[in-house]
Amino acid sequence: MxxxxxxxxxxxxxxxxxxxxxxxxxxxxxxxxxxxxxxxxxxxxxxxxFGTKWASTDAEPSYGILPFILTSIYGTAGAILLGVPVGFLTAVYLAKIAPAKIRTIVSNAVSLLAGIPSVVYGLVGMLVLIPGIRTLFDIPDGASLLAAIIVLAIMILPSIINVSITALEAVPKEYEDASLALGATPVETYFRVSVPAAKSGIAAAVVLGVGRAIGEAMAVMMVAGNVANMPSLFQSVRFLTTAVASEMSYSSGLQRQALFSIALVLFLFIMLINATLNFFLKRNKEE
Amino acid sequence: MKKQSISKRRKGYISLMKALMILSAVLTCAVVLFITIYVLVKGIPNISWNLLSTKPSYLDGNVGILPDILSTIYIIIATLCIVIPIGAGAAVYLTEYASNKRLVSVIEYAAETLSGIPSIIYGLVGMLFFCQFLNMQTSLLAGALTLVIMNLPTVMRTTQESLKTVPMSYREGAFGLGAGKWRVIRTVVLPGCIDGIITGCILSVGRILGESAALLFTAGVAHVLNGFFEGLANSGATLTVALYFYAKEKGEFDVAFAIAAILMILTLLINLLATLVGVIFKRRRNA
Structure with a gap:
């Protein structure tokens, strides 16, 4: 008892x-x-x-977060546009073609990339990307949406590569054998048979990348300039995440409450992305 | 004969895809290599014994990061002490006790949701709940508790995975000998999942080391030399937060790079350790 x-x-x-x-x-x-x-x-x-003007410290403050929302969307889209092709092709190479030795080296490099703290990305971005963009495009300040997009594209690479590799490796060997037996070359088989068979997993990789990019704060804060402009590639911009982080330390009253509301909007975005991610992961498992 | 049967178009497609894949893999590695070498080259010359062993002082202009190093160690210890029992316990519940499928999927969904939430949101909620509602003020303890929530899914997942490798027959054998459920868990299940817990620890340390956005508003930015318990009750900047402040707010890039180099070396070590532990555990399990 x-x-x-x-x-x-x-x-x-x-x-x-x-x-x-x-x-x-x-x-x-x-x-x-x-x-x-x-x-x-x-x-x-x-x-x-949908207000286009954020001026929280003015005498007559206005709290419109459309610039932040659009910046976050554009920045994420840009990072996906740059990061997904590179990550996807690297994943196919590692999963299907690369010799074991090269595969070990590159996978170690990728996991190192995943482990680098975001402030280190920010620091390198501040001292390499920002001056580089300034001189290359001849603009007064290199801290811009473009710099943030490049940093984010690099930061989402590990997620995209790792999840895509897992998906590609789960493709049944018989599919590939059948394609090879029909006379397709290995490369054709990988891209026309393996990749379509792993498409849900690869979609999950992309969605995971979107989640990472939209939620990153510190690295973006260090390279994007943090002015509440409407997004434009060569202008200083502020993301949803950085809008919260940059004013939190000195905010008060309605301004502080508005920052919490921005976080709520960001949270809703993330929940939406999570739901999409789960949808693709589930479909991948079923396949 | 076989070569001739491939049309020029197919040949072109194959070489193009091959070239693109290799280019992507090389690009990924080049980025990793560049960031690592750049940070180490710029940072290591700035690391000195004085920097590592003193605290910063406005009076004589001394710059030291000893308080930041200690804060980082304190926060890692505190976080692990809390997250390991909770995470491992939750994993044991899911694999050993839970009979209600609904409940299992709810808990697993919650863990997935947690791992998708961006760190800035953790920081915000940590500030509202731990610092303000529980009245802990800005302190290392509040930061550590925030990190506990962040790392919970990691520890849960790694423990769960290693629990799955404990053979059912072990449990049945113990039950057959008349052991109660708790006795079986204590003597058979928990020793079997030690490797998962250790892997979870290593991954968590890596994440804590790199975390900044969640700590900015919970653990604060002070650079004060404290003992462990005193330190937990007071505000303190971890290495990443200190890096952010030296780079962004003060513009002292030498110190920032020194910290970045230290973080980089630690990241390398943690990755190495994780790989090593993985290999050892795999060998032991197969033996």
């Missing part, structure tokens, strides 16, 4: 440990909604989301 009670208690303890994860998600969601709603209701949802 005593034993049974003891076992039940232990069971309960493990159950609680398991539920902590769920609790954390609820905590984050509830806190973001509670702290994000007041400013939106004060400013007005439409004005907040």
């Amino acid at each position: 005593k034993n049974k009670v003891f076992e039940t208690i232990i069971h309960g303890v493990f159950l609680i440990l398991g539920l902590i994860t769920v609790g954390c998600v609820l905590l984050i969601t509830v806190y973001l909604i509670i702290s994000g709603i007041p400013a939106i209701s004060k400013i007005g949802l439409f004005e907040f989301l």
Whole structure:
């Protein structure tokens, strides 16, 4: 009897440990909604989301976050445009063609890339990319959307490469053998049989990259210049993430509440991306 | 004969794809190599014993990062001490206890959601909940608790994976000998998942080392020399946060690069360790 009670208690303890994860998600969601709603209701949802002017410290402050939303979308799209082709082709090379030795070296390089702290990317970006863009395009300041896009493209490479490799390796060998037996060359087989067969997994890799890019804060803060402009490739811009980070330390009142609302908007974006990611991962598993 | 049967167009396609793949792989490696060498070359000459062993002082203009190093170590220890029991416990619950499929999928979905949330959102919620609601102020402990939530999915996943490799027959054998559930877990299951926990630790250390956005508003930016418990109760900048401040707010790039080089070396070491541990555990399991 005593034993049974003891076992039940232990069971309960493990159950609680398991539920902590769920609790954390609820905590984050509830806190973001509670702290994000007041400013939106004060400013007005439409004005907040589609206002084109962010001037939180003016005498007559205006809180429109359209510039941040668009910058985040453009920046992410740019990073995907640059990063996905490179990451995808590297993944096919590593998964299918590369000799074992080269594969080990490149995979180690990729995992190093994944481990580099984002502030180090920011630092290198500040001292290499920004001056480079300034002289190359002859503009007064190199801190721009372009610099952020390049940094983000590099930062999402590991996610794209690793997830794509996993997907490509899961393609049944029979598919490839059949294609080879029909007379296709290996390279043709990889791109016309293996890649289509792994398309859900590769889509998941892209979506994961989108999530990483839209959520990155510090590296972007160091290279994008942080002026609340509407996005333009060679202008200083502010992302959703950096909008929160750059004003948090000195904000107060409605301005601070508005920052929480920006975080809520970012959170909704991320939840949408997560749902898409799960959709593709699930489909990949079913295939 | 066989060569002739391939048309010129196909040949062109094959060589083009091959060239593009190799180009992408080379580009990826070149980026890694460039960042690593650039940071090490610019940083290592600036690392001095004085920098590593003193605290910064405005009076004599001394720059030292000892407090930042200690803060980083404190926060790593504190985070691991909390996240390992919770993460491993949750994994044990999922694989050993949980019989309700719904509950399992809810917990797993929560863990996936957590791993997709950007660090700036963790920072914000950590600030609202730990620093303000629980009244911890800006302190290393608040930062560590925020990092616990961030690293929970990692530890859970690695432990779960290694639990799956513990053969069912071990458990059945122990049950057959009359052991209770808790006894089986303590003596058979937990020793079997030690490698997963260690892998989780290494990955978490890497992530904590590189984290900055989540710590900026929770752990703060102070550079004060403290003991462990005193340190946890007070604000302190970790190496990444210190890097950000030296580079972005103060423009002292020498110090920033010295820190970046240290972080880079640590990242290299952690990657090496993770690979090594992976190889050792794999060998042991196969033996």
